[in-house]
Amino acid sequence: MTTAASALPSGPRRPADAALAPLGHAAPAPDPADASAHSFPDGGTWRTEIPSVEGPEALATVFKEAGRLDVPIHRISQGSGVWMLTDAEITEMVESCAERNAELCLFTGPRGTWDIGGATRSDSGGGGLRARGHDAVAGCVEDALRAASLGVKCLLVADEGVLWLLHQLRERGELPADTTFKLSALVGPVNPASFAVYERLGADSINIPSDLTLEHLTEIRRVSRAPMDFYIEAPDDLGGYVRLYDAAELIRRGAPIYLKFGLSKSPGIYPYGAQLRDVALNSARERVRRGRLVLDLLARLGADGGLSPLGSRLPGPLRRFPVTEASDAETGTAPQKS
Helix, strand or coil: CEECCCCCCCCCHHHHHHHHHHCCCCCCCCHHHHCCCCCCCCCCEEEEEEECCHHHHHHHHHHHHHHHCCCCCEEECCCCHHHHHCHHHHHHHHHHHHHCCEEEEECCCCCCHHHCCCCHHHCCCCCCCCCCCCHHHHHHHHHHHHHHHCCCCCEECHHHHHHHHHHHHHHCCCCCCCCCECCCCHHHCCCHHHHHHHHHHHHCCEEEECCCCHHHHHHHHCCCCEEEEEEEECCCHCCEEHHHHHHHHHHHHHCCCCEEEEECCCCEEEEEEEHHHHHHHHHHHHHHHHHHHHHHHHHHHHCCEECCCCCCCCCCCCCCCCCCCCCHHHHCCCCCCC
């Protein structure tokens, strides 16, 4: 596996090019204008992520399998939330990831799909994962503060208001300056304008839905350099898409990008508990194996260059909305009359 050096990939390597070209079916030449001009601060163009790692036992399983299959892991993410873990479990996960130069990302707080509101169970989906009401927002912020106090440096967010509040807390020093915020795949933007708004609200990496086209990635890259997160294989509740053969072109167009090794045809495990142990551990192993399949494919195509060094986690400079003193509307106070 070739690690990051300097140059961005010059062009995609297409499957079966050498076999198809003599038959008159060569792939169209790549347009250089489609390639991303951006990279991570370390010079790399892509990093790896294993999602849905719900506790210390699943994490140990992931690292054991990653060692066996030689799969480099930059980020581990969890979906059930900080509130579903004890302090001891979080501490164990933080220490285990630190030993292996992997970033740990935990989900923040209550979400609409688990709330008592009925709209999320309607055909329209209602407000989806967003935090319903002040108390849900407060729960997400409490999760963030607790996780940060235990050494967690990356927080997963599914609500734009929560994201903006956490960014303000980071700017005020109430969350560590090197805390990063990752936008959930379940609220991911589908166009360049919304992607750029999430960057300005404080997102440091942004999940985009796996049904976006390659052209959509290029459109986004023309307005923002914020890292993308992309499921190479999406869970069924995100569509179940399997896009292994797009991996090289996803890197070329989407850099800087996290390739997420998800798993389709697997039962959902959120919120996780011991009743789901066998499913969680078996799916954790298989996610790592899926990562090995992607890495092998990139190597066969000569497109495995540009991998960030392990331990790299920061996104580089990003654009933000200015953070000012709370307005009257935000504090709920009436404007003073002169």
